[in-house]
Structure formats: structure tokens, C-alpha cells
Amino acid sequence: xxxxxxxxxxxxxxxxxxxxxxxxxxxxxxxxxxxxxxxxxxxxxxxxxxxxxxxxxxxxxxxxxxxxxxxxxxxxxxxxxxxxxxxxxxxxxxxxxxxxxxxxxxxxxxxxxxxxxxxxxxxxxxxxxxxxxxxxxxxxxxxxxxxxxxxxxxxxxxxxxxxxxxxxxxxxxxxxxxxxxxxxxxxxxxxxxxxxxxxxxxxxxxxxxxxxxxxxxxxxxxxxxxxxxxxxxxxxxxxxxxxxxxxxxxxxxxxxxxxxxxxxxxxxxxxxxxxxxxxxxxxxxxxxxxxxxxxxxxxxxxxxxxxxxxxxxxxxxxxxxxxxxxxxxxxxxxxxxxxxxxxxxxxxxxxxxxxxxxxxxxxxxxxxxxxxxxxxxxxxxxxxxxxxxx
Amino acid sequence: xxxxxxxxxxxxxxxxxxxxxxxxxxxxxxxxxxxxxxxxxxxxxxxxxxxxxxxxxxxxxxxxxxxxxxxxxxxxxxxxxxxxxxxxxxxxxxxxxxxxxxxxxxxxxxxxxxxxxxxxxxxxxxxxxxxxxxxxxxxxxxxxxxxxxxxxxxxxxxxxxxxxxxxxxxxxxxxxxxxxxxxxxxxxxxxxxxxxxxxxxxxxxxxxxxxxxxxxxxxxxxxxxxxxxxxxxxxxxxxxxxxxxxxxxxxxxxxxxxxxxxxxxxxxxxxxxxxxxxxxxxxxxxxxxxxx
Numbered sequence: 001x002x003x004x005x006x007x008x009x010x011x012x013x014x015x016x017x018x019x020x021x022x023x024x025x026x027x028x029x030x031x032x033x034x035x036x037x038x039x040x041x042x043x044x045x046x047x048x049x050x051x052x053x054x055x056x057x058x059x060x061x062x063x064x065x066x067x068x069x070x071x072x073x074x075x076x077x078x079x080x081x082x083x084x085x086x087x088x089x090x091x092x093x094x095x096x097x098x099x100x101x102x103x104x105x106x107x108x109x110x111x112x113x114x115x116x117x118x119x120x121x122x123x124x125x126x127x128x129x130x131x132x133x134x135x136x137x138x139x140x141x142x143x144x145x146x147x148x149x150x151x152x153x154x155x156x157x158x159x160x161x162x163x164x165x166x167x168x169x170x171x172x173x174x175x176x177x178x179x180x181x182x183x184x185x186x187x188x189x190x191x192x193x194x195x196x197x198x199x200x201x202x203x204x205x206x207x208x209x210x211x212x213x214x215x216x217x218x219x220x221x222x223x224x225x226x227x228x229x230x231x232x233x234x235x236x237x238x239x240x241x242x243x244x245x246x247x248x249x250x251x252x253x254x255x256x257x258x259x260x261x262x263x264x265x266x267x268x269x270x271x272x273x274x275x276x277x278x279x280x281x282x283x284x285x286x287x288x289x290x291x292x293x294x295x296x297x298x299x300x301x302x303x304x305x306x307x308x309x310x311x312x313x314x315x316x317x318x319x320x321x322x323x324x325x326x327x328x329x330x331x332x333x334x335x336x337x338x339x340x341x342x343x344x345x346x347x348x349x350x351x352x353x354x355x356x357x358x359x360x361x362x363x364x365x366x367x368x369x370x371x372x373x374x375x376x377x378x379x380x381x382x383x384x385x386x387x388x389x390x
Numbered sequence: 391x392x393x394x395x396x397x398x399x400x401x402x403x404x405x406x407x408x409x410x411x412x413x414x415x416x417x418x419x420x421x422x423x424x425x426x427x428x429x430x431x432x433x434x435x436x437x438x439x440x441x442x443x444x445x446x447x448x449x450x451x452x453x454x455x456x457x458x459x460x461x462x463x464x465x466x467x468x469x470x471x472x473x474x475x476x477x478x479x480x481x482x483x484x485x486x487x488x489x490x491x492x493x494x495x496x497x498x499x500x501x502x503x504x505x506x507x508x509x510x511x512x513x514x515x516x517x518x519x520x521x522x523x524x525x526x527x528x529x530x531x532x533x534x535x536x537x538x539x540x541x542x543x544x545x546x547x548x549x550x551x552x553x554x555x556x557x558x559x560x561x562x563x564x565x566x567x568x569x570x571x572x573x574x575x576x577x578x579x580x581x582x583x584x585x586x587x588x589x590x591x592x593x594x595x596x597x598x599x600x601x602x603x604x605x606x607x608x609x610x611x612x613x614x615x616x617x618x619x620x621x622x623x624x625x626x627x628x629x630x631x632x633x634x635x636x637x638x639x640x641x642x643x644x645x646x647x648x649x650x651x652x653x654x655x656x657x658x659x660x661x662x663x664x665x666x667x668x669x670x671x672x673x674x675x676x677x678x679x680x681x682x
Contacts, residue, residue, distance in 0.1 A: 046606075048508040184652050212652040216611060218603040221400040222646035222654075229393050242510055246603055253521050254396070255528040274512040274604060277519070 034077045035070070035334040037062075037324065038097035038106040040114070041132075041313075045085035046242060049270055050110055054132060054317040055080050056306050058107055061321045071328050079103060083114055090114035091121055098125040104336045105129070105328070107320045110313050112136030112158075112188055115151065122150035128340035130154060130324055132316040133264060133287070135161060136187050140362035152343050152362045154319040154355055155287055156369065158188065160387070161263045162195030162238070164369045165285045167387045169234050169261060170203045172371075173283070177208050179232035179258070181223055181247060183239045184212035192238035192263050199387070208232050213243070220247040221254060228256050240265040245274035252278045259283065267312040272377050284372045288315055288352040289381035295351045319350030323357070392526040397647040398640065403533040405639020406540040407602070410595035411616030412623065412631040413544060414588040420564040420626040421584050424484045425617065427491040428469055430610025431498030432589050436462035436596025437605045438502060441511050451516050455539075458597035459590040466589025467582060469494055478581075495610060502607045511605040536598050543594055544632060547587060551628065556583055564626065622662050623673050630674030637673075638662070 039058050042051035062078045070076050079101045081093035090109055097103045098121065106122075106129040109115055115134035119142070122129050131139055131153040140151045169175045178200055183189035197207050208230040211223035224247065227235060235251070235258050237244055244266055251260070260282040267286050271279065288295065298318060302310045324339075326348045331338035347356045355364040371382040411433060418426040439461045443454035473490045517535055521528040551557035562570040563580045571577045599609065616635065623634020641661060646654040666672070 044503055044508045045608075211646075212654075214655060218612065219400075219404050221404075222397060222643040223651045225393060225396045225400060226647050226651070228396075242604065242606075245512075249519065252519060253528065253530045255521060255523060270510065274510065276515075 033074045035072070035074050035328065036077045036079060036101060036103045038094075038101065038103035039078060039080040039108050040083050040090055040093045040097070040106060040118075041080075041108040041110055042085040043080075043082035046240070047085050047111065049268060050133075050311050050313040051082070051085075051108075053308075053311040053314040054108060054110060057302065057310070057314040057317040058321055060302065060305055061318065065325065071325065072332070072334060074334065083109055085111065085114075087114050087117035091117050094118045094121045094127075094129075098122075098127050103127065104334050105324055105339050107317060107324060108132055110134060110316075112139055113186075115139045115153075119148050119151055123148070125336075126150065126340065127336045128152060128327075128343055130320040130343070132320050133313055135264065136191055138187075147360060147362055150340055152323075152357060154316055154323055154350065154352070154364055155264075156367045157363060158191035158263075159195040161285050161369065162192040162197075163199040163387045164371075164385055165192070165236060165238075165261055165263060165283075166196045166199035166203065166205070168283065168285070168371055168385050169236070170200060170205050172383075172385070173234070173259070175233040175259070176205045177231070177233045178205060178236055179209040179211070179227045179230060179234075180207060180236045180238070181211050181213065181220065181227065182237075183215055183243065185215040186239065188265065189239045193236070196236050196238065213247075217243070218246055219250070221250050224251050224254055224256065228254055232258050234259045234261055237262045238265065241268045241271035241274070244279070245271055248275050248278040248282070261285075264312060267372070267379065269309045269311065272374070272379075276377065279374050280377065282374045283382070284374070284379065285385075286370045286372050286379075287312060287367075289370045289372070289384075290379055291381055292351075298351060315352050319348070319352050319355060322348050322350055323355055393647070396527055397643050399527065399529055399533070401640035401643035402636060403530070403537065403639070404643060405619075405636035406537050407595065407599055408616045408619045408635035408639055409632045410540050410543065410591055410598070411613050412620040412635040413547065413628055414591045414595070415613075415617055415620040416623070416626055416628055416631040417547075417584055417588045417591075419620070420628075421560065421567070421581060422474070422487070424487040425491070425625075426588070427488060427617075428473070428494035428498070429588070429592055429617075430613035431495040432462050432466050432469070432592040433596040433599070433613060434502065434605075434607065434609040435465055435498060436593030437600035437609055438506065438511075438596075439593065440597030440600050441513055441605050444516065445511070445514050455594070455597055458593040460593070462593025462596060463586045463590035466585045466592065470581060470585040499607050499610060506607075508607060511600075513601050513605070516601055532602055536602060539594065539598060543591060544628075547591070548628065550587070556580075560584060618659070618662065621672060622665065624671055627672070627674040630672055633673055 039055055041054050042048050059078055062076045066075050083090040083093055097106055110133040112134040115131040116138050128150045133155050134153055135155055135158045137157050139153055140148055142148055180193050182193040209227045211227055213220055237260055244262060248260055263285050264287055266284045299310050323346055327339050327342040327346045331342040344359045353367050358365045368384040368386045371385050372379040373382050414429050436458045440454050440458040443449045443457045473494045474487055477486050517531045521530045551560055559575045559580055562575055563577055619635040619638040620631045623630030642658045645657045649657055
């Protein structure tokens with residue numbers, strides 16, 4: 001009896017391991033010659049909404065490309081792994097992708113922390129990675145200022161985003177007194193805070209309060225009460241939508257009516273649902289205008305296939321895939337090192353703008369930001385805005 | 391001055407949520423002498439029950455409240471039967487109870503991720519967002535409601551413990567498990583009651599937490615602070631748990647408001663460690679056996 005139970009347990013373990021690997025691979029019989037690409041991102045945890053959307057997008061594009069004959073006459077196979085929003089898990093996922101699945105390139109992750117962590121494995125294996133919404137400068141540049149050979153991205157970077165927010169708040173909205181609430185445990189939040197502050201002060205504005213919280217906090221009233229005392233005209237909130245929803249609601253509860261502003265961490269349909277009237281009239285620095293006619297086709301196709309709205313990450317995952325496609329076709333061979341070489345000078349018309357990878361930074365050059373305003377519980381496009389950052 | 395009062399109100403409001411959670415820990419600890427880390431999981435389920443009742447089934451708040459409290463109470467009892475009772479029957483060391491509790495907590499979190507999904511859920515608006523304004527002070531309607539519910543729930547618990555026969559038996563069992571059992575107290579029944587009460591409090595904490603903030607599978611993590619508050623107040627002492635929780639809320643708020651929000655947790659918890667060094671049994675705790 002005991003042995004039978006242990007046998008059963010072993011069987012269950014093996015099955016669960018198999019199902020763990022199988023999740024995400026394109027099912028069905030794969031032809032002998034395939035181009036394997038990987039995807040990593042959060043399918044569980046705080047950012048699961050975004051990760052799921054990214055994976056769905058890439059899967060959709062893979063299917064589409066396969067219907068049109070694939071790349072270089074070969075079918076494409078997608079292998080996706082969950083990073084659970086954790087840097088260590090991301091490293092393990094990449095190790096599995098390059099070691100076990102032998103992918104030629106990887107799309108994702110969306111978060112900077114994970115994208116920075118995987119650089120070393122990428123370098124050891126020579127497999128290029130295109131991050132989607134990882135906006136921290138260190139994703140493509142190492143501590144010593146050297147460009148990482150296998151890290152690329154399709155989004156603009158934090159200094160740019162923080163500077164755009166500050167520039168828009170000061171020059172277009174005419175605010176001179178700003179407060180900042182930021183996540184002290186998050187690099188994204190710190191990066192945006194730093195460059196918002198620098199730009200805003202440089203332009204002649206004043207930062208009247210700068211308060212911090214820690215990831216995982218749900219109550220921001222102590223910090224907000226302190227900010228309220230200083231009477232800012234605008235509060236910059238550079239962090240993710242769950243905390244934005246909570247902190248904006250609590251700010252309104254404390255009777256604060258300052259205008260709120262945030263970066264691309266805000267742009268989720270979930271924010272509108274969670275925060276409701278609290279974020280009405282707020283400004284968001286985003287990667288694209290959701291109502292742009294050029295993005296409608298993809299948006300509708302996605303909603304039709306998956307029955308839910310596209311998150312911001314979907315658009316950047318789309319561009320990451322298109323950039324990769326361009327590089328693979330240019331390389332003329334499904335070889336990871338050649339693809340990396342091709343990526344260094346790849347150009348493609350993406351849906352978030354024209355993407356021209358800069359050889360020295362591996363960032364898309366001169367991408368404009370889109371300023372959105374939340375009106376009637378919808379993201380409403382205001383203008384394209386750009387600033388000069390050295 | 392207004393800012394100070396506002397911060398005090400913030401602190402008490404944060405502390406009253408900690409209090410509901412901390413009392414559940416303390417109650418179980420007082421009988422079983424181990425820290426029930428599955429408590430966070432029960433709170434999370436309570437929050438989801440409240441969410442389903444209010445948002446999906448569209449029930450009025452009192453009924454949703456009842457469902458969350460009773461549902462979580464039953465869950466806590468079932469957990470005790472499955473995860474702790476077999477260990478207790480075998481006189482397993484306390485460490486095993488803690489491991490079992492952690493396992494239960496991870497299980498609950500993952501079953502919610504697997505069935506309901508990992509995303510946040512938002513409660514419908516039950517109470518208006520506009521605060522009561524007294525001069526420059528703003529007091530959220532929900533905060534007032536939460537404070538009253540917390541206070542009433544804790545008061546009812548206190549009456550049960552202090553004034554009823556079952557309460558007397560709970561106190562006796564907490565004092566000495568073996569002796570009470572020898573004196574004819576049905577300790578199985580007492581454990582049943584204690585988990586039921588602790589679970590109901592967890593459910594109440596869950597639905598209030600969900601209304602105030604949001605619901606997600608990792609809510610249980612916040613109970614680490616409630617646990618610390620319980621230890622700080624003196625594990626096993628109910629009034630200690632309440633005092634510890636309110637103090638923690640106020641200490642946190644005041645540190646963020648007057649010293650530094652960047653260093654809030656560092657300073658607040660250094661202070662707690664200092665207090666525990668000076669008074670290892672916590673504020674209200676009695677010094678007896680080792681604490682798990």
C-alpha cells in the first residue's frame with residue numbers, strides 16, 4: 001500500500017513537471033525545422049495582468065506569422081515561462097530557455113529589475129533579448145557605462161519619462177509647486193523620481209515634498225497627510241497602478257485636490273476600474289496614444305481573440321516581436337549571434353512609433369512620449385511630447 | 391496641530407485593522423501555544439468572500455459581512471481539523487504545527503490564484519468616499535465604520551471570554567491545557583470554538599481590509615505586521631494584541647509623518663525590538679513558557 005502511494009506521488013510529480021514545461025509551448029506537432037523563440041514575464045503576481053497580455057500578444061503574432069509561412073521558410077515555436085515578477089525566477093527561466101529549449105532570441109520581460117538580472121546569462125549563451133517595458137537605463141548599459149551586447153528594448157527610458165513628466169507639468173500645465181510620492185524599494189520609481197526632480201527644479205519649479213513608501217504598503221495616508229501640509233499643485237506618483245489606485249483614493253479621502261501625474265506604470269484598464277473618480281483629471285506619460293488609428297487593427301484583433309482589452313504591455317510586446325522578426329529576416333539565418341548583430345541596426349515601423357535601435361545604447365532613438373489625461377474614466381490623448389535629454 | 395491630529399487618526403485607523411488580525415493570532419496562541427501562520431490565508435479568503443457577496447452576488451453589506459465572518463470561521467475550523475488536529479493527536483512538536491500552518495497558508499494563496507486568478511479585485515463602493523470634515527481634519531466614512539465594527543467585534547469577543555461559561559473554559563485551557571482537560575473541560579470543543587472565533591475575526595478583518603484597500607491573493611503578507619503587533623502586545627493576551635496593534639499603527643504613522651517616510655519601517659521596528667528587549671513578554675504578556 002505504502003509503495004503504491006509513493007508510486008502515485010512520483011507519478012503526480014512527474015506529471016506536474018511535464019505540465020509546467022508544456023504550459024506556453026505552441027501545441028500540436030512541430031515540423032522538423034522550427035525557429036524557437038522564448039518569452040518571459042509575470043503570469044502570476046502583481047503584474048500578472050501585463051504579463052498575460054504580453055504572452056497572448058506574442059502568441060497571437062506567432063500564429064499569424066506561421067499562417068503566412070513563418071520566418072525563413074520555417075515555422076516559429078514560442079516557449080514562455082512565468083517569472084512570477086521575481087528577478088531570480090527570471091534568471092532561471094532564461095537559463096531554461098537557452099539551455100533546455102535552445103531558443104534563438106527572447107522577448108520580455110517587462111520589468112527592469114528582471115531585465116537587468118538576466119544580462120549575464122544572455123552574455124554567456126549569446127542569445128539576444130528584447131525587453132518590452134523595462135525603462136531603467138541599466139537594462140542595456142552596465143555599471144561601467146558599457147553597452148550590454150545582448151540586451152535590447154523597444155521602449156523609452158526612465159530619465160526620459162521623468163523629464164517628460166516634469167517638462168509637461170511645468171511648461172504645458174504651468175505648475176510650479178510639485179510633490180513626489182515614490183516607492184523607495186523600486187528602481188523604476190526611484191529613477192523617475194530622480195529625473196522628474198532634476199528637470200522640474202532646473203526649469204524653475206519647486207519640489208515642496210518628497211515622501212516614500214515601500215512596495216507592499218497599502219496605506220499611504222501618513223505620507224499624504226504630510227504632503228497635504230505643503231499644498232502642492234501637482235503630485236507626481238511614479239509607481240504601479242495598484243499603489244496608484246490606493247494612494248489616489250486615500251488622497252481624495254484626505255480632502256486633497258491636487259492634480260496627479262504618473263508614468264507608464266499607470267496605464268492599465270485596471271487602474272480606471274479600481275480608482276474610479278479619484279484619478280479623474282490626472283495626467284499620464286505613456287508610450288502611445290491608445291486611440292491612434294494605427295493601433296486599432298491590433299487592438300480589435302486582440303480583443304476578438306482573447307475577449308479582454310489590450311494592456312500597454314501588449315503594444316510593446318507587439319513591437320518587440322516585429323523588431324525581432326526584422327532582425328531574423330535581416331540575419332537570414334536563425335542563429336542567435338547573427339540575430340543580435342542584426343538587432344544593433346534594426347529599424348521597424350512599430351505601433352508605438354518608428355523604432356530605430358541605436359547601436360551605442362541599444363535603445364530606440366528619439367521616441368516621442370504620448371501625454372494622456374484621464375477624462376470621464378478613459379485615457380484621453382493630449383499631445384505628443386518630447387524633451388532633450390543628454 | 392491639525393496635521394498631528396490627522397496623523398493620529400490615520401494611525402488609529404491603520405491600527406484598528408491590525409488589531410482585528412492580531413487578536414486572532416493571540417487567541418489561537420493562548421490555547422495552542424503556536425503561531426498560526428495560516429491566519430493570513432483565512433483573512434484573504436474572508437476578503438474574497440466579502441468581494442463575491444458584494445460585487446458578484448450584489449448582496450447588501452450586513453449579509454456580506456455575515457457571510458465573510460461565518461465562512462471564514464468555518465474555514466478556520468476545517469483547517470484545524472485537517473492541518474492541526476492530527477498533529478495534536480500525535481503530540482507532535484510545535485515546530486510541526488508551524489510548518490503545517492505555513493503549508494496551509496501557501497495552499498490557500500495558490501488555490502485562489504489557480505481558481506479566481508492572480509489579479510486584484512476591487513470592492514464596489516459601499517460607503518461614500520467623501521470624508522467627514524471637522525475643521526481641516528478629514529475622517530473617512532469607511533474609517534469610522536471600520537473603527538466601530540472593529541471595536542464592537544472585539545467587545546463581543548471580550549464579553550464571550552469574560553462573562554460566559556465557554557469563555558471561562560477558554561481561559562482555563564489557555565492557563566493550563568492539561569489540567570483543564572483533567573478537570574473535565576472538553577478541550578477539543580474549546581479548540582473548535584477558539585478557531586471558529588479566530589476565523590470569524592479574520593473574516594471580518596478580511597472584508598474590512600478589502601473594502602478599504604483591495605483584494606489580491608497575497609493579502610496574507612500584511613498579517614506579518616499584525617503578528618508583530620501581537621508579539622509586541624504580548625502573545626496570548628487579547629487586550630495586549632489590541633494595544634500592540636494600535637500602538638504599531640500610531641508608531642508607523644508618526645515615524646512617517648515626523649521623522650522620515652523612507653526610514654519608516656526601519657525606525658518603527660527598531661523601536662519595537664528595543665521595547666521587546668526591555669520587556670520580552672510584550673506590553674501585557676505574562677512570562678511563562680517559551681514562545682513559538
